[in-house]
Amino acid sequence: MAARPAPHVDPDAAIPDLVRRLTDDSKRLVRDEVRLAKLETADSLRRSARGALWLGLAFGAGVVALTALTVMLVSLVGRLAGRHYWVGALVVGVLELVVALLLVKRGLRTLSAPSYTFEESREELRGTVSWAKSVQAH
Structure with missing residues (x-):
């Protein structure tokens, strides 16, 4: 927003005129605050949508990669267990569950942190708004 030049104040202006000017300025300030809040919200939503898209793509690629890694680990542990692949599946499954529980715990802790913005x-x-109303009341 461009800075507005300071208004000329007539030294002979009456008190009601000054109060009216102050009221008009207060209304403009509130409108500007609301407009700024709308702009910030729209920008935040755009950023969030773009971030969600990239997170979705990363999640898809991660699922494919982790599936391949899981198959590889199951085969490796099964081969080490004397070609008992069920042992490999069991060991890898338990390890993945432990990692998943740790990640869920960390995610819940992060979500419970307050957001101040x-x-x-x-x-x-x-x-x-309350300041503008108090100025109008006077």
Whole structure:
């Protein structure tokens, strides 16, 4: 947004005129805050969609790679166990379950951490609105 030049203040202006100007400026400030919040939200949604697409592609490639790795490990452990491939499948399955549980635990811990960005923006917007209302009341 371009900076607006400072308005000329007439030293002979009456108090009601100054209050009206202050009210108009407050309304403009609130509109600008709302517009900024909308822009930030739209940008955040665009970034999130793009990130979700890349995560989806990475997940697909990861599933294919982990499947191939699992087959290889099952074959290797089964061969070491005297060609008892069920032992290989059991050992690799248990290892993968342990890794999965650790990852779920870490993910849940990360999700439980509070996010401050949106809460702070909303609180700031509430403060601006209440300030503008108090200025209008006077």
